[in-house]
Amino acid sequence: MATIRDVAKLADVSVSTVSLALSNPARVSQKTLEKIRQAIAAVGFVADPLAQSLARGRSRMIGFVVGNVGNPFFGDIRRELENYALDHQHFVVVTDSSGKTDRERAMVEHLIGLKTAGLALAPSGYDQDYLDFIAGLNVPIVCFDQKVAGIERDFVGSDNYLAGAMLTEHLLQLGHRRIAFITGPSHMHTATERYRGFAETMANAGVEVNPNFVVDGQFTRTAGYEAAMRLLIQPERPTAILGANNTVALSTLQAMQELGFRCPEDISLAMIDNVQWSSVITPRITMVVQDTLALGGIIARRLMHRISNPQGAVEPPQDFVLTPKFVPGNSCRRL
Amino acid sequence: MATIRDVAKLADVSVSTVSLALSNPARVSQKTLEKIRQAIAAVGFVADPLAQSLARGRSRMIGFVVGNVGNPFFGDIRRELENYALDHQHFVVVTDSSGKTDRERAMVEHLIGLKTAGLALAPSGYDQDYLDFIAGLNVPIVCFDQKVAGIERDFVGSDNYLAGAMLTEHLLQLGHRRIAFITGPSHMHTATERYRGFAETMANAGVEVNPNFVVDGQFTRTAGYEAAMRLLIQPERPTAILGANNTVALSTLQAMQELGFRCPEDISLAMIDNVQWSSVITPRITMVVQDTLALGGIIARRLMHRISNPQGAVEPPQDFVLTPKFVPGNSCRRL
DNA sequence: TGATTAAATCGAACCGGTTCGATTGAGCCC
DNA sequence: GGGCTCAATCGAACCGGTTCGATTTAATCA
Numbered sequence: 001m002a003t004i005r006d007v008a009k010l011a012d013v014s015v016s017t018v019s020l021a022l023s024n025p026a027r028v029s030q031k032t033l034e035k036i037r038q039a040i041a042a043v044g045f046v047a048d049p050l051a052q053s054l055a056r057g058r059s060r061m062i063g064f065v066v067g068n069v070g071n072p073f074f075g076d077i078r079r080e081l082e083n084y085a086l087d088h089q090h091f092v093v094v095t096d097s098s099g100k101t102d103r104e105r106a107m108v109e110h111l112i113g114l115k116t117a118g119l120a121l122a123p124s125g126y127d128q129d130y131l132d133f134i135a136g137l138n139v140p141i142v143c144f145d146q147k148v149a150g151i152e153r154d155f156v157g158s159d160n161y162l163a164g165a166m167l168t169e170h171l172l173q174l175g176h177r178r179i180a181f182i183t184g185p186s187h188m189h190t191a192t193e194r195y196r197g198f199a200e201t202m203a204n205a206g207v208e209v210n211p212n213f214v215v216d217g218q219f220t221r222t223a224g225y226e227a228a229m230r231l232l233i234q235p236e237r238p239t240a241i242l243g244a245n246n247t248v249a250l251s252t253l254q255a256m257q258e259l260g261f262r263c264p265e266d267i268s269l270a271m272i273d274n275v276q277w278s279s280v281i282t283p284r285i286t287m288v289v290q291d292t293l294a295l296g297g298i299i300a301r302r303l304m305h306r307i308s309n310p311q312g313a314v315e316p317p318q319d320f321v322l323t324p325k326f327v328p329g330n331s332c333r334r335l
Numbered sequence: 336m337a338t339i340r341d342v343a344k345l346a347d348v349s350v351s352t353v354s355l356a357l358s359n360p361a362r363v364s365q366k367t368l369e370k371i372r373q374a375i376a377a378v379g380f381v382a383d384p385l386a387q388s389l390a391r392g393r394s395r396m397i398g399f400v401v402g403n404v405g406n407p408f409f410g411d412i413r414r415e416l417e418n419y420a421l422d423h424q425h426f427v428v429v430t431d432s433s434g435k436t437d438r439e440r441a442m443v444e445h446l447i448g449l450k451t452a453g454l455a456l457a458p459s460g461y462d463q464d465y466l467d468f469i470a471g472l473n474v475p476i477v478c479f480d481q482k483v484a485g486i487e488r489d490f491v492g493s494d495n496y497l498a499g500a501m502l503t504e505h506l507l508q509l510g511h512r513r514i515a516f517i518t519g520p521s522h523m524h525t526a527t528e529r530y531r532g533f534a535e536t537m538a539n540a541g542v543e544v545n546p547n548f549v550v551d552g553q554f555t556r557t558a559g560y561e562a563a564m565r566l567l568i569q570p571e572r573p574t575a576i577l578g579a580n581n582t583v584a585l586s587t588l589q590a591m592q593e594l595g596f597r598c599p600e601d602i603s604l605a606m607i608d609n610v611q612w613s614s615v616i617t618p619r620i621t622m623v624v625q626d627t628l629a630l631g632g633i634i635a636r637r638l639m640h641r642i643s644n645p646q647g648a649v650e651p652p653q654d655f656v657l658t659p660k661f662v663p664g665n666s667c668r669r670l
Numbered sequence: 671t672g673a674t675t676a677a678a679t680c681g682a683a684c685c686g687g688t689t690c691g692a693t694t695g696a697g698c699c700c
Numbered sequence: 701g702g703g704c705t706c707a708a709t710c711g712a713a714c715c716g717g718t719t720c721g722a723t724t725t726a727a728t729c730a
Contacts (some may be wrong), residue, residue: 338717
């Protein structure tokens with residue numbers, strides 16, 4: 001609990017000199033520096049980060065805000081960010097909004113109150129009020145995953161249109177025509193883009209989409225399960241189901257197993273996004289995955305760049321869009 | 336960015352009165368209270384949490400320290416803690432040590448520097464230096480998951496001995512005798528207890544354990560995979576494998592599938608701990624699960640109790656040990 | 671009505687750092 | 701030797717709250 005004043009007293013210099021020695025040693029004489037060093041060691045001084053943040057108006061913390069830290073997608077990104085941040089003397093504070101917009105906002109506000117140096121944010125909010133709030137923040141922010149129209153910030157994510165299109169094309173090539181799509185929330189960019197990839201690819205192939213084959217899975221387990229059941233009980237069943245994310249696809253697989261459908265013999269299944277332990281899920285689901293490590297690396301570098309470089313703060317926002325990767329499984333059969 | 340002094344000026348009272356009105360309204364007259372309220376609304380004042388923490392020597396943050404936030408076990412606990420904490424005006428800061436002891440310590444130190452009100456800690460360290468460090472902290476701490484001998488703090492966890500014993504007994508009842516056990520790190524309490532449950536139950540049944548049937552899986556994916564392979568290539572193969580946690584068990588399942596073993600026809604498999612999407616993994620693995628929601632609730636209540644009650648801080652540490660639950664699957668066959 | 675006490679409010683010090691303008695002193699040039 | 705510059709150091713104000721002893725105001729009682 002030694003303070004900077006204890007150090008100053010022991011080293012017989014002023015408090016400001018100690019502070020200067022710590023933040024900019026080059027401007028303090030060798031002799032004094034040495035005295036201060038010894039005094040610091042003698043009293044066991046460690047600067048109080050709270051006091052530093054208050055005085056500086058900035059802390060060395062980076063806020064990481066997502067809807068579900070348990071999701072391995074976010075987990076990988078968090079790890080990359082953290083490793084990079086630690087290398088640059090910054091500390092990552094993780095918060096989880098559980099997908100609730102109001103909670104997300106409260107958490108961002110709290111992080112701002114903590115005077116975080118920057119924010120990595122996967123936004124779930126979208127109303128004007130929220131956008132204005134984000135726009136008004138005077139802190140480096142890198143958004144990722146969800147591209148929200150109206151947020152003028154750096155964005156890092158994947159080409160979701162392509163992801164949807166790739167899987168659709170694959171199913172078409174296998175001879176499927178009655179392809180169903182389980183969507184995500186319509187206010188989410190990833191959801192609409194993935195659906196657009198599906199719809200346009202179908203249209204380009206001249207295949208009409210049965211309106212009953214597009215059901216809303218909300219990216220959640222319960223809604224996904226419900227959506228799958230709704231598809232499976234139809235008299236003219238789809239031959240393939242495309243899940244807009246991992247959660248709805250796995251819910252679909254569960255629903256299929258429960259009703260006694262075999263995959264891929266009876267119905268084929270494909271999904272966007274990876275899932276933990278996908279290798280032990282039977283069948284191995286054909287999927288398109290995002291390069292989470294690359295995404296995390298870009299987020300980390302971009303954010304630290306803005307934080308560390310004086311001119312980095314004023315650079316215009318930039319989009320980084322990565323190409324997702326097709327990973328074949330054995331959940332899609334040729335018709 | 337309005338400060339308390341702006342409020343004081345506008346309400347024509349002293350700064351200290353405003354502060355008092357905020358922290359203890361009962362001690363300020365109605366009239367003054369109203370003036371202050373209006374002034375606060377007029378200038379849009381929000382107290383700076385950093386300044387508050389510095390002055391008070393305590394913040395309203397709770398540190399949550401685990402080795403892997405992505406693990407659903409920790410995720411469930413985190414959610415419970417967070418919900419409870421938010422209801423009590425506290426904010427949870429999540430940190431992930433990635434299982435590295437030195438990083439965990441750095442993170443705890445950082446959280447202490449932030450003057451967190453309390454810590455929920457799943458310790459991974461165990462050397463004396465670390466124990467002394469934890470012992471020396473003058474902050475409410477609730478440890479969970481890993482019971483570390485030498486840490487005199489509240490502990491919340493499951494009866495791991497019982498967990499190991501239950502599954503072993505189950506396999507014995509099904510007629511298995513050649514049962515293999517994939518262990519976790521020997522310095523982890525959960526690992527040793529689970530193994531003890533296995534070993535003693537076997538001994539009590541008068542069944543000798545083949546030393547080659549106990550291999551170290553380190554609770555990790557790679558080591559678990561290696562351990563499984565080591566078991567599967569033995570000429571006198573086990574008829575059942577018991578994984579000390581979910582990760583090593585799933586790695587085992589993967590190894591079995593890769594080598595062409597069928598589960599449970601060729602080899603039975605059981606594990607301790609649940610796993611996300613266990614319902615879609617084929618076969619459904621027989622397991623013993625912890626009641627994560629109950630654990631999270633106890634951790635939350637215990638920690639907030641110590642934080643909020645003046646006398647809570649000095650209560651002697653207490654252990655809360657919950658009974659795990661047997662969840663049958665179809666991964667164990669009768670011999 | 672004056673003394674006594676409790677309630678309301680205030681002022682100043684404090685938490686532990688940072689920052690910037692002012693001061694001191696050494697070195698250099700003419 | 702006087703004037704000038706630059707490096708080293710210092711003092712004081714500041715960041716935005718809290719806290720506590722002191723002071724003022726209001727209420728109670730003899």
